[in-house]
Amino acid sequence: MTFELTVLGWTLVLALVQVLLPAAWRNRETGLAYNNAGPRDEDGPPVGRVTARLRRAQNNLFETLPLFAAAVLIAHVAGREGALTAWGVSLYLGARIVYVPLYACGVPYLRSLAWVVSVGGLLLVLAALVS
Numbered sequence: 392m393t394f395e396l397t398v399l400g401w402t403l404v405l406a407l408v409q410v411l412l413p414a415a416w417r418n419r420e421t422g423l424a425y426n427n428a429g430p431r432d433e434d435g436p437p438v439g440r441v442t443a444r445l446r447r448a449q450n451n452l453f454e455t456l457p458l459f460a461a462a463v464l465i466a467h468v469a470g471r472e473g474a475l476t477a478w479g480v481s482l483y484l485g486a487r488i489v490y491v492p493l494y495a496c497g498v499p500y501l502r503s504l505a506w507v508v509s510v511g512g513l514l515l516v517l518a519a520l521v522s
Contacts, residue, residue, distance in 0.1 A: 395472050395516075398480035399463045402456065405487055409452055412491070413445035441495055448494040451506070452487060455513060459483055462516040475519035482512030 418426050421435045466476050486509035493502040
């Protein structure tokens with residue numbers, strides 16, 4: 392398996408972690424009986440600040456993940472993998488990993504910088520498709 396596909400696989404692991412994190416924080420707020428075992432017909436307690444941030448971070452990942460996955464797969468099928476794609480996938484995943492705790496802790500500006508770096512990584516992968 393190529394480096395780019397391996398990084399794509401690890402990005403999917405990150406996505407799964409980002410599904411589990413807000414659920415775990417919500418469990419702390421509501422207890423297992425409400426969040427995991429109950430039908431949740433009634434609204435639970437208000438969502439806490441960290442849970443809300445983790446949900447927004449998850450949504451943010453899910454906005455670019457399909458584009459990233461498609462770009463990596465197209466680069467692989469087209470045989471366009473090389474330095475640009477290697478740098479691109481590394482920047483994307485690294486920045487997405489850094490983004491989660493920055494968002495959860497409410498760190499401004501650095502969080503936005505991490506997002507910009509991740510999009511820059513995606514753009515490098517896309518650039519490899521047209522170069």
